[in-house]
Each structure stands twice: as structure tokens, then as C-alpha cells.
Amino acid sequence: MINKTVANAEEAVKDIPSGAVLMLGGFGLSGIPENSIDALLQRDIKGLTCISNNAGVDDFGIGLMLKKRMVKKMISSYVGENAEFERQLLSGELEVELIPQGTLAERVRAGGAGIPAFFTPAGVGTEVAEGKELREFDGKLYLMERWLKADFAIVKAWKGDTAGNLIFKGTARNFNPMMAAAGRITIAEVEELVPAGDLDPNQIHTPGIYVQRIFQGIDYEKRIEQRTVTGERS
Amino acid sequence: MINKTVANAEEAVKDIPSGAVLMLGGFGLSGIPENSIDALLQRDIKGLTCISNNAGVDDFGIGLMLKKRMVKKMISSYVGENAEFERQLLSGELEVELIPQGTLAERVRAGGAGIPAFFTPAGVGTEVAEGKELREFDGKLYLMERWLKADFAIVKAWKGDTAGNLIFKGTARNFNPMMAAAGRITIAEVEELVPAGDLDPNQIHTPGIYVQRIFQGIDYEKRIEQRTVTGERS
């Protein structure tokens, strides 16, 4: 089986150039590629376009890339609470494109699956529909949406093997599998890297064909945004 | 958790009416819902439309439904070697719609996913394209294809739980997961039915939301079409 292993995060992200279009997996701070983001922060690159459901928080995740002014544009469904983000947005330093979450997921899926366009009901009648083709099927209105692809997709999995096969855990799966398929170069960081053959082929979430580089990450913080315990209600 | 269990195949298929549109999982004879097909053969119904990648063989699978003249129309990608099929087709008793396999898989996926139409390059310039919208994206031509849905989807899984969650084995997975999502009523037969909670939530291939009825099948034959062993080459 083809071996996709690279030494570490630095090695994995070393050729990402300024101006690249990146996809970064994760929902909130769950399932984000912590090690790769750290390694990106060491690089002197800027003008990145980041496709990611959220934009991290001030001092974690993509928020750190924003703070370092590496990001020119965010494509997300919800950018949440991030003071630096807000400042850059209001000052015009940062461009933001907001996309309905399901449309974002499906556009990324389409990018990996060779589907250049599809129709969805999400956003009909809203400003999301501006400039998009509107079409009726079986009595309901839909928008045409295009695929999304990236120069580099950076994902985080629970386990992976040297052939690039990935298994995710819990809700940390989220956008990671679709992004893995939509990257021209896909970088996967995993908590546990095992030899090809150690994972049950029936249980692979992302087949290795989508992954070009894989490494075992270290020191995962896995920060929790909303720590809630029994008895609490928001 | 909602309990989807029914007693057996007879119970599961008892209300499928003549003229219904069915989806049946399987590729060749692998992963076909053997028990449900047997139960359908006991029913006095006809005029069925069957969406299934293949049409079984003369004496197994959908071939048996053809022999009993229950099927008005097949929608498939490859109908293979089946003498009775050929006879009915040539005599005009049976209607056949042939669809590229990837387009079939994606149309069924779209049906379950609420995507009424999408674009694919498969079939451009061929008779499959006749009457379909042709469109260029990024310099390449694509066809617009519509979703496929069914009144009843009938699928076969390896393991299932009472909540309707399914796990498939090997290449018997094939069309089953997409069909499970595209049926108004989805019937799942499994080799082993376990209580909700016994399956690892990370390993579910088809979430129970797509399954309305589930039962444990019996006496699986799992017939092999091309028995090949080491040293042989076709």
C-alpha cells in the first residue's frame, strides 16, 4: 500500500505558499488540526483563504492565524465570538463569506466528488441567493450552488494508518471527511498512527486515496468552548 | 430510542402495493435483501418499478421477481446474464432504463439528501444525454441529472440495532446506504439484530433515522456469481 507518512506537522505544511486556499476541518474547536495550525503559525506566509465552518477563538485554532494576519479571507457558516476577527472585519483587513452550514458541507462534498454544481433549498429568498440561479423542481424552489475545492485540505482524525486511511471519533468528525476529499493536497494529522492493515477496512471513514500526507500529532489540547455538566442548562 | 423492529420479512413487506417504486440494495448478488425478496414473491402484487444496480440471475434475487412477472420496469446500470430478463425485454413485457452506475448511485444519494438535481460528466456526448440539460463548468461539459426516490427501499446489512442503525460488511455495502436514505419507507434486513446501544456509534454506516422497519433475516444463501480462487484468472 502507498505510504503517506511524513515526519511531523512542520514537514506536512512546509510547502503551503502565501495566497493558498486552505480547508481546515473542525466544528467549533472540536476536531481541528491543532498541530498543523501550530506549524502554519511558524511559517511566514500570508494572504490565505481559509474554508472552515468556524474561525476559532481569539487564542486558539484559526483565531491564532487571524491574529498573525495570515488570513485574507474566511469562508465559514458561523464565525462566533472572536474579538480580533471582528476588529479585522470592521477595518476591512479581513474578507468574510458566510455560507449556510449545510450548503458549505455539500459544496465541499461536491468538490471532492466531481460534482461541479447542485441545487439546494437553503437560502432561497435570502441574500444568500443573490446572483445565483433559482430553479423550481417538483413545485419547490432551489438555488444552484457550486463545488468548493482547496489547494490544501488540513484535517484531524482520531486514528489513521500509513496508507492514509482515517477514523474519526465522536462529533470531531464533522467537516473533516469532506474536506479530506476536496483538497488537491490533503494533510491529515491523527492522534494515533498505525501500520497499514491495523484498521478494520469496514470502519474506515476516509479512505486513504484522499490523503497525501499523514502524521501523528502531539500534545493535543482539545479545548472545550462550552463546558457543560449534568444539572446545567444554558 | 425509537424501536423499528418488525417480526420478519412478511411483516416488513406486507403493505407494499402493486405499482410501487422499490429500491433494492446489492451489487450483483452481493448484499441483496434475500429475505425480503422471498417475502415479496409470496405476495400477489405486480407492476413494480425496481431500482437496483443489477437484476439478479434467472433463479436468484430480482430474477425471481421477473420470472413471477411482478416487475414492470427495471432501472439499473447493468442487467447482466438473465435469459428470462432478455425474453421479457424483447417481448415488450418489461421496460428497462439503463443509467451509468455512478450516476445511479449519486441520483439515489441525492434523493435521500434533498438535492433535486446535480451535474455529472458521465454520459456527455452519449445517448444517456438525450433530453438532458448540458452545461459547461470550468471548461468541461456536464449533464444535469435528477434525484431518485422510492416508495419503499429494501436493504440488507450485516448488523443492525433496534433503533435502525446499520453496519455493512465488505463490498456488500454498495448501494444499500444510499437506498436506505432515499426510501419513503425503508426496510432493513440484517444478519444480526442487536439491542440499541450494542453498536459503536462511531461505526454506524446508516443512521437509524433512515430506517423505518428492521428485522433479523434467516437462512442467508449469499450466492456467489463468479467463484474465483488463487491461481485462476478470468
Add this chain to the structure above:
Amino acid sequence: MLNKNQIAQRIAKEVKNGQYINLGIGIPTLVANYIPDNLDVVLQSENGLLGIGPFPTEDLIDPDLINAGKQTITMLKGSSLFNSAESFAMIRGGHVQLTILGAMEVSENGDIANWKIPGKMVKGMGGAMDLVASAENIIVAMQHCSKDGQSKLLKKCALPITGLRCVKKVVTDLAVLEILPEGGFKLLERAPGVSVEEIQSKTEGRLVIEGEVPEMTFD
């Protein structure tokens, strides 16, 4: 007048056995507390889980298991996990039958606005546009009026729209209202102690009153 918990409690009565349900952030999340034990329903979290359980005890907290509000949660027996594309396939495909969410405004033809206030920092629509465009039944939980007393049940939404003609029912601190297919808020129930006149005066959209309007009851 109902408090938030009572709005949630009243909405819980709309839940039917066997339903798959998506609960939005805020009051909708509270609905889970009032679903009767004899109903078997499954809560979906659009970040990839069917079968949301209670919040965890301290020792069971798992950063890899959160809901769409980014809160730590648990799973139930029979839960399943999936990716975001599959999650919205479920939603878009109509498999999630009931969506309960908050709103800033609802119009008499069922339009909803809940994602953007011009002039304020826009955080994004998240999954709201997909949810309102998809579920067969959409119930809105909201306050009848804004803090400065303006009706939020309008002829036409003033704020940017999240979805068109999608809301089926609205439960506010004052009333339960059904959106009629032909347009209009049909008054189904009054909150305890709230008069039809008060509801009328606080509803800018067309209010439809047929016969006696009962006061809500709570079990």
C-alpha cells in the same frame, strides 16, 4: 405571560412519538427538558449526532462530543455519529421532521428572520437556513415583542430573511399561533392571564381569531 421555561414546556406538547427533532440554541434547547418520558423521540445535533443525551458528569466530559451549541454532551443507547454532509443530507432530505428554533421576527406568511441585524457584526447563519428550508414542521420559540415593545410577529419581516414561508407555528410568551397556509397568525391559545385584546395589540401581522380562544394548560 410565559417565561422561557414555560414556552419550552408548551412547545414540548407539539412533539409527537417517533419524531426526529432538531433543537436550536436558546429556548429550543430547553424543550428537551419537557418532552414526556413516554415519547420516544431522537434529538439531532447538526454537527453530526443522532441521539443527544444529557450533559455529562465531570468525569464523562469528552471534548470530542459536543452539540451544535458547542456544549459538552453525552450519547444515548442507539446513538449514531456522522459527518456534516450526512447531517445536512438528513435535514435537507426531510428526515428530521421537526425543527424548533428561535427568531427575531416572523411574518404572517411564515417567513423567518433570525440571523442578521444590519449594522451589527454578523456572526453567520450556521445551519439555520438549511433547517428552515427543509423540515416539514418548523416551530418558532420567541418573545412576542422586542425589549422596546415592538411586535415581532409582522406583516413582513424587516430584518434580512433566513427562510421563506416555512414557519408552521409560533409559541411566544403570550400565545400559541399557527401560520395559515393563506397567510395570517391564527390564534390557538392564550398564555394564562393574557387577553385576546393584548395579543391583538401586540401583533402587527394579521391575527386570525375564530371563536373562543382557550387559555393554555400545563400538565
Add this chain to the structure above:
Amino acid sequence: MLNKNQIAQRIAKEVKNGQYINLGIGIPTLVANYIPDNLDVVLQSENGLLGIGPFPTEDLIDPDLINAGKQTITMLKGSSLFNSAESFAMIRGGHVQLTILGAMEVSENGDIANWKIPGKMVKGMGGAMDLVASAENIIVAMQHCSKDGQSKLLKKCALPITGLRCVKKVVTDLAVLEILPEGGFKLLERAPGVSVEEIQSKTEGRLVIEGEVPEMTFD
């Protein structure tokens, strides 16, 4: 003149290290026997497997593990299984880089016909239309002429088309030919003992000959 195994052997030389490959039924399947051991490649089966292994021994036969030709197979270390939509997502998305398949006719601009003969029972296109519409590199394995001596390398396909302008290379019993971007079969290699004149006489489409055409070698 090459036999089927030699056609397969010659095609195997086109395989590059690290490729994901889909092999069609017939001669293409034989290619697997000739891929050098020092190349790491992965074979895809469009019914849902990456990493096709050899045929099983009797005791390892599993009816739940077949290839797209419905033959019983095995998996390799590092194999993965998936559903048919994912399988064709891989194919359509260009992740499967090389497709090798048989054909009844190929035209000088790269059109391929391999699924239907008018007047004969049509069995279906299976995954062929998806495969030829998608892979960046498509190599056809075929006989140069039909049994009655008609050229199958044509100006224009006479049979119903499977895909347009998709074939990059053709390996026949007589020759290796490249389809030029501007159209035409560029003769790259002759089978041992086969003359340029013979190839010319058996090629109906435009044959492009530049300089000396080498005879194939087999290691």
C-alpha cells in the same frame, strides 16, 4: 502480434508509482499480474473497495467480498471499504488517476465505444461512462481489428459512444498508440514482428508516424 497477456504486460509499463487505478473487465484485469513489485499502487473496485488483493484460497472465499466483475477477491493490508456513491465520488473527483478498460471502437479524437451494439441485447454501461468521463489518464486495451478484419481504430466511432475525447492511449495486439490532443493516433511502438505498413493498413483513423517507430521490448 501480442496475445492478451502481452497486451496486459505492455500496459503495465504505463503504471506509475503511487497511482490509484481502476481496471476494467477482461484484458485490463490481467494488467494486475504484471505491475512490478517495486511499484506501490492501489487497485480500486467500483463496487466499493480500495486495495484489491489476489483471488482467495478456497477457505478464504467470502461472498461479501467481490470485485466489479462479481469475482471473489481478497483485501490487502491498508484496504478500505465504502459505498457506491463514495466509490464514484472518487472516480468522478479524479482521485482514481488511471483507468484501463476494453473497447469495441476508439476514434482518432479519443472517443470510445464499448457498451452497446445496435440489434443486440444491451446489458448496460455499468460504471464505464463514469470512468471514462473522469480519470485524467485512460488507456484502452483492445484488439486492433475485429474478427472479420475491420479496423477498430477509426476516424469516428460507428457504435454508440461511451465517452467523448477521453482515451489517452491505446494498446492493441499490433501497436501502442497515443491519441494526440489535436486528433490522430500517434504510433509509439510496434509489436514484435509487426511492420508499420501492417499497422497503417489496419488503422482506419489517421495514423501519425514520426521517425523510426521502435519495436516493443518486454523485460
